[in-house]
C-alpha cells in the first residue's frame with residue numbers, strides 16, 4: 001500500500017479555508033489525501049458580516065463563536081484543522097491606522113513562522129497552498145500568511161533552521177490560491193447577464209485594472225461536484241457569511257457549468273511537472289516519497 005499524499009492549506013482566519021480552495025480540499029479528502037488546514041489567527045477582530053448574526057451576545061463572544069463555526073466547517077469539508085495561536089490584526093480602515101499591539105501581522109517573521117514550521121515538520125505535507133504576496137486581498141494578516149508560508153516552505157527542510165521544532169521535512173510544491181481572477185468573474189458576469197439575471201459583479205470588474213496577472217494560473221483543479229460542500233462550509237461560518245450576500249449571488253449550477261475549477265499558481269516546485277496542470281500532486285508519487293526523502 002502506498003503512503004497517503006498530504007496537503008496543507010495555510011489560512012489567516014477561520015472562514016478563509018471555506019472561501020478559498022474549499023472544494024479542492026473536499027475533493028482531495030474524498031480521494032484519500034490527508035488534508036490539514038493551519039489557521040494562523042483566531043479571527044478575534046473580524047466584524048460580524050451577517051446582519052442576522054449581529055447580536056450583542058455573539059459580538060461579546062466572537063472568538064468562541066468563530067471556533068465553533070470552524071469546527072462545523074472542518075467536519076463538513078472532512079479536513080483536519082489547527083489554530084497556530086496568533087491574534088487577528090483586524091482590517092485597518094486607512095493606511096495610517098496603526099495595527100494593534102501584539103497582533104499577528106506585527107510579529108517578527110521567525111516568531112510568526114515557527115508554529116507553521118513545526119506543523120510542516122510534524123504533518124509532512126507534499127503540497128502547501130497559501131495566498132500570493134499581495135495576500136489575495138490587502139488584509140495585513142493575509143499578506144503575513146504568504147510570508148510565513150514561504151518561510152516555512154523554505155526553512156522546514158533545513159536541519160539548521162528552527163531548532164527544536166521537529167525533524168526536517170521538505171514539501172515539494174507551493175501554490176498560491178487564485179480564486180479572485182478577473183477572468184473568472186467576467187465569465188460568471190457574462191453568463192448571468194446572458195440569462196437575464198442581474199449581475200453583482202459589473203462595478204467590481206470595471207474597477208479591475210487591465211494588466212497581465214502577476215501570478216498566472218498554472219493549475220485548474222476540477223471540483224464542481226464539491227461546490228455544494230464548499231457552500232455548506234461557508235454557511236457554517238454564520239457570523240462571517242451572509243446567506244443572502246456576495247458568495248451566493250451566482251447560482252451554484254451556473255458556477256458548476258461556467259467555472260467548474262478552483263485555480264492556482266504554482267509558485268515553487270521541486271518536482272518535474274508540465275504546465276498547465278489539473279492536479280496539485282502532478283509530478284508527485286506517494287510511493288516514491290519516503291519520509292526520509294527530501
Ligand SMILES: [Zn+2]
Pocket residue numbers: 012013016139142
Ligand atoms: Zn481572512
